[in-house]
Amino acid sequence: MTKEELKSAISLSSPTVTYDESGEFLTVLITPDDLLPLMNILRSKAEFEFDYLFCLTCIDWKDHLMMVYHLQSRTHQHCLVVKAKITDTLQPKIESVNNIWKTAELHEDEVFDLFGVTFLNHPNLRRLFLEADWNGFPLRKNYTDENMIKL
Amino acid sequence: MTLLGENHITEEGQFVINMGPQHPATHGVLHLKIWLDGETIKKIEPHLGYIHRSIEKMCESLTYRQYIYTTSRMDYLSAHMNNQACALAVEKGLQIEASPRAQAIRVILAELTRLASHQLWWAATGLDLGGVTPFFYAFREREAINNILEETCGTRLTQNFVVPGGIMYDIHPNFQNHVKQVIKQIKDNFHEYDEILTGNVIFQNRLQGVGYISKEDAISYGCTGPTARASGVSCDIRKQFPYDGYDKIQFDEIIATGGDCWARYEVRMAEMLQSVHIIEQLIDNIPEGDFQTKTKAVLKLPKGEFYQRVETARGELGVYLVSDGAATPYRCKFRSPGFSNLSAIPHMAKEAKIGDLMAIMATVDLVIPDIDR
Numbered sequence: 255m256t257k258e259e260l261k262s263a264i265s266l267s268s269p270t271v272t273y274d275e276s277g278e279f280l281t282v283l284i285t286p287d288d289l290l291p292l293m294n295i296l297r298s299k300a301e302f303e304f305d306y307l308f309c310l311t312c313i314d315w316k317d318h319l320m321m322v323y324h325l326q327s328r329t330h331q332h333c334l335v336v337k338a339k340i341t342d343t344l345q346p347k348i349e350s351v352n353n354i355w356k357t358a359e360l361h362e363d364e365v366f367d368l369f370g371v372t373f374l375n376h377p378n379l380r381r382l383f384l385e386a387d388w389n390g391f392p393l394r395k396n397y398t399d400e401n402m403i404k405l
Numbered sequence: 406m407t408l409l410g411e412n413h414i415t416e417e418g419q420f421v422i423n424m425g426p427q428h429p430a431t432h433g434v435l436h437l438k439i440w441l442d443g444e445t446i447k448k449i450e451p452h453l454g455y456i457h458r459s460i461e462k463m464c465e466s467l468t469y470r471q472y473i474y475t476t477s478r479m480d481y482l483s484a485h486m487n488n489q490a491c492a493l494a495v496e497k498g499l500q501i502e503a504s505p506r507a508q509a510i511r512v513i514l515a516e517l518t519r520l521a522s523h524q525l526w527w528a529a530t531g532l533d534l535g536g537v538t539p540f541f542y543a544f545r546e547r548e549a550i551n552n553i554l555e556e557t558c559g560t561r562l563t564q565n566f567v568v569p570g571g572i573m574y575d576i577h578p579n580f581q582n583h584v585k586q587v588i589k590q591i592k593d594n595f596h597e598y599d600e601i602l603t604g605n606v607i608f609q610n611r612l613q614g615v616g617y618i619s620k621e622d623a624i625s626y627g628c629t630g631p632t633a634r635a636s637g638v639s640c641d642i643r644k645q646f647p648y649d650g651y652d653k654i655q656f657d658e659i660i661a662t663g664g665d666c667w668a669r670y671e672v673r674m675a676e677m678l679q680s681v682h683i684i685e686q687l688i689d690n691i692p693e694g695d696f697q698t699k700t701k702a703v704l705k706l707p708k709g710e711f712y713q714r715v716e717t718a719r720g721e722l723g724v725y726l727v728s729d730g731a732a733t734p735y736r737c738k739f740r741s742p743g744f745s746n747l748s749a750i751p752h753m754a755k756e757a758k759i760g761d762l763m764a765i766m767a768t769v770d771l772v773i774p775d776i777d778r
Contacts, residue, residue: 276709278712306627308721309723357748359748361744383777384454
């Protein structure tokens with residue numbers, strides 16, 4: 255499906271979402287509450303069939319955190335980006351998508367480790383790279399460490 | 406409470422042992438916690454971070470010219486392809502394209518790197534499964550490739566030869582002759598690879614039917630590269646999203662359907678010959694012209710997001726750049742092939758014998774700095 259076709263097909267099943275078409279892929283902007291219902295539709299409906307989650311990450315925009323999911327369909331070869339805005343930066347929470355794509359489990363561990371986002375219903379949420387008692391989340395913009403050198 | 410890294414027995418009588426971080430078969434500092442019932446693997450939990458350098462954080466304070474060179478240290482066996490991905494992402498942001506000459510040289514170097522990487526993989530697979538001799542056969546050719554890379558790029562492993570808009574220098578005058586020599590050497594000697602390892606019945610029995618993963622699971626676990634293609638997933642980025650002129654080159658995407666270690670072995674072996682085929686088409690047809698498109702001294706990407714994927718020796722590498730208009734990336738994410746391929750290993754190895762784990766890890770071809778970043 256092209257960008258336009260994807261857009262009209264998604265609007266039919268979830269009319270509340272907004273779009274950003276400036277980038278290479280069509281981007282769908284949602285709230286964390288809409289994440290699981292939308293992702294389930296994108297994965298299971300035959301016209302979308304986004305079976306491959308090729309990138310899962312987070313961006314710290316200082317006043318909010320943005321979860322970014324890059325999806326591709328191996329059958330139809332179309333791509334889509336889903337972004338969920340988390341406004342609570344002190345205790346960020348979002349549903350885990352590991353029941354839909356198994357690769358999400360390790361990727362979500364990584365985001366938890368480096369951004370501090372808690373994933374609800376995750377089977378084994380743990381700090382993947384850093385020690386369990388590490389202070390702070392390094393990829394946040396406000397992260398400081400006494401050993402850091404200011405350039 | 407048991408400490409991480411402590412071997413113990415659970416209440417159900419399962420042995421919990423730790424493989425790594427220092428273990429010859431993990432090819433680096435990978436730590437796997439393994440739950441065993443006798444010799445049968447019940448569960449595997451990977452523990453990472455022993456070589457985590459937070460390259461993504463580092464990139465946030467480096468310019469778009471500098472950040473390319475940190476990525477040579479991720480997947481050090483596909484260093485050139487990592488650099489290529491980063492440069493292509495910047496080029497996408499600047500809306501420029503490398504000159505035809507630079508593109509052809511990039512592709513030749515990428516395929517030479519892929520050959521060298523697959524040869525090391527082949528050597529290490531033999532070594533992991535108990536054969537030392539293949540190592541010397543593979544390194545004979547790998548040495549010749551590394552000499553070519555050293556001659557043109559200055560380094561043998563971390564080439565750092567790609568810049569946004571092209572390549573750093575023009576090729577060495579001897580480049581084409583030496584590449585033709587090494588291509589002939591590989592083609593002449595390739596039957597020896599099959600004779601010493603592929604045809605060995607003991608080796609075949611160690612791989613056939615071991616570490617099976619279905620097509621659906623391979624997609625769901627995000628497997629890419631030869632690991633996914635061995636399960637019948639068509640996922641070659643060079644075919645699906647061509648870059649640097651791969652769309653004008655004739656080559657086959659190697660797909661097998663076995664899904665086991667043997668299929669992964671066969672896919673990689675066939676890929677080596679495809680790389681040779683690609684180089685043969687290009688080596689006499691490198692276009693004349695500039696090797697670099699002129700760019701400004703300080704590169705600034707427009708506000709926005711740029712995603713570039715390339716096919717490294719291990720699978721799909723994604724570079725996700727988020728720019729706020731400054732001279733450094735606001736956020737830089739590397740979607741490394743090894744990270745997703747690793748997540749499939751606990752699934753592949755479930756109910757396998759502990760000895761088969763070596764074969765599974767060898768054929769998935771993990772590079773640990775690529776996973777940890």
